[in-house]
Amino acid sequence: MENVGDPSRPNWAIVLHAGAGNFSRDQLQESGEPHRAALMMALKRGRRILQSEQGTSLTAVEIVVRALEDCPWFNAGRGSVFTHEGLHELDASIMDGRTLACGAVANTRVAQHPITLARRVMEQTPHVMLAGAGADAFAAGSRVRLVPNSYFSTPYRRRQWEDALSSTSDKFGTVGCVALDRHGNLAAGTSTGGLTNKRPGRVGDSPIIGAGTYANNRTCGISASGIGEQFIRHAVAAQISAMIEFGGRSLHQAAHLLLDKRLPQRAGGVIGIDPRGNILCHYTTSGMYRGWADSTGRLQTKIWD
């Protein structure tokens, strides 16, 4: 199943994001160099898995998203935004394009790596999604690392929350990864702390299969970042897949049509990979933390154009 017949076609490919947003260069200290270094470190972890014969896209996605969850600068895992009540409620989802198996958690307060908890839901339960206290009860029994909720707090996010308490905030951020392995299998995953100062219980698009995450070997893998409510309304990830499968569009055409013509302006971005290893990063915000690599030697991170 390797693409040995076509030297221009990669054997494997990976793309990650750590959020699309309307941030300016001025807002990021040092031109975002530390952020790009964190993206590169996560990217290389995924690359190492995909370079090995046994590496699967599903594991690459999980490992990359875990690395981004561990990084305190991105809104997922440690460094997640605060809810209105001053806590952290985390969402994540993961999907296997080979089987369409998927798992998701919403509003977990205790899983250090929500993406791993989502994979456990996929692999250890007959369900797709667990939310709230039920997700945390499952976490306690499923051998994932548990942490006190304060583990997710950082001084930067606390200040953001304190500012937001006196005004409304539309701060969002997400991390995600899509990978294609040597066996032709696609996988996708997304993880987030949600919206700054969000109402307890609010669920955005990241844990919604078909909105923030989708993977199907027939079509593509997708992970989204942006105004979650808009991505749910437009079922962005599922509609991109359906436009490829049933509408004859390419991954790029589908993503551009949906984000440019259907969603509101500056609503967010998506990353994706198709079965031929074509990599997509498309966003309508001012920037998107992102990076990609493949078996032809590509290895790059970017924030703006």
Add this chain to the structure above:
Amino acid sequence: MENVGDPSRPNWAIVLHAGAGNFSRDQLQESGEPHRAALMMALKRGRRILQSEQGTSLTAVEIVVRALEDCPWFNAGRGSVFTHEGLHELDASIMDGRTLACGAVANTRVAQHPITLARRVMEQTPHVMLAGAGADAFAAGSRVRLVPNSYFSTPYRRRQWEDALSSTSDKFGTVGCVALDRHGNLAAGTSTGGLTNKRPGRVGDSPIIGAGTYANNRTCGISASGIGEQFIRHAVAAQISAMIEFGGRSLHQAAHLLLDKRLPQRAGGVIGIDPRGNILCHYTTSGMYRGWADSTGRLQTKIWD
């Protein structure tokens, strides 16, 4: 916007379901006549709204789903199944095809009418989905009727749960409605108690916009019932909409392709209406509680073929 130019094209249309399932005629007492009477009562409530000049499809959907939630025989509102812990956790979603506005609640334990709570989320918050304790906290502040959790219990569902405690259960059931009003606006809604003996926190397809519910004036309104995890994996409602919008399929072609060729056998069913007032009921289970009416005088309920 009325279809006055084409006498065969209905001005308004409505379709409802109270669950697709693999039940036999033997399992239903009295050939399901009481169930069909309940469907007819709900259907007539929706018809009354759509017959009036001011009636909207969104209100028709809400009122019909409320009537089905009130009926103790269907798995939504009163008569919902029991969770593993012996409680009731209810899910619902609603969507306005004119604006793509939508609202959803997962795992509410206190809202007498989860569909109304979902509409409140849509209309009174910037969010799409609230889950668990956060949904219940919102319910308490949003002037919906609150009930003790035991309100939802019925002896029949308690026996089902007690039986399921000693074995696994795949009992499912859902209610839903899709409507087209005189102004050409589509709306859809779905409500459920979920799976008998389900793990606390489990979220099925009913509150997932794009899986169990979708509405878009360009394409169709959809409400699904079946094995929720399969409907999430295949993003059924969103993919049907995308197949119409981007793949040139009719509503019927899209639903048949997805349910017959993509989903596992006997996974469930969908109801839908397209902008011309064509009504769809398609299921791969043995039966589906359903009914429909339109401005040309059609008015019917069915359980089997």
